[in-house]
Amino acid sequence: xxxxxxxxxxxxxxxxxxxxxxxxxxxxxxxxxxxxxxxxxxxxxxxxxxxxxxxxxxxxxxxxxxxxxxxx
Numbered sequence: 001x002x003x004x005x006x007x008x009x010x011x012x013x014x015x016x017x018x019x020x021x022x023x024x025x026x027x028x029x030x031x032x033x034x035x036x037x038x039x040x041x042x043x044x045x046x047x048x049x050x051x052x053x054x055x056x057x058x059x060x061x062x063x064x065x066x067x068x069x070x071x072x
């Protein structure tokens with residue numbers, strides 16, 4: 001893991017297309033601004049993990065159960 005120190009209103013570049021800017025620092029919380037192309041999804045980690053769980057559950061659906069739903 002690369003660890004960088006930045007002050008408010010300073011940025012880091014990730015590749016050529018992603019800019020992460022320190023927007024605000026309050027106590028133990030840091031607010032980040034992220035500029036990225038719309039083709040790059042940006043999520044908080046807990047949201048990303050929830051999406052992955054939902055996708056895994058959807059991939060494991062019983063084919064027969066899905067056919068029965070379609071027939072109703």
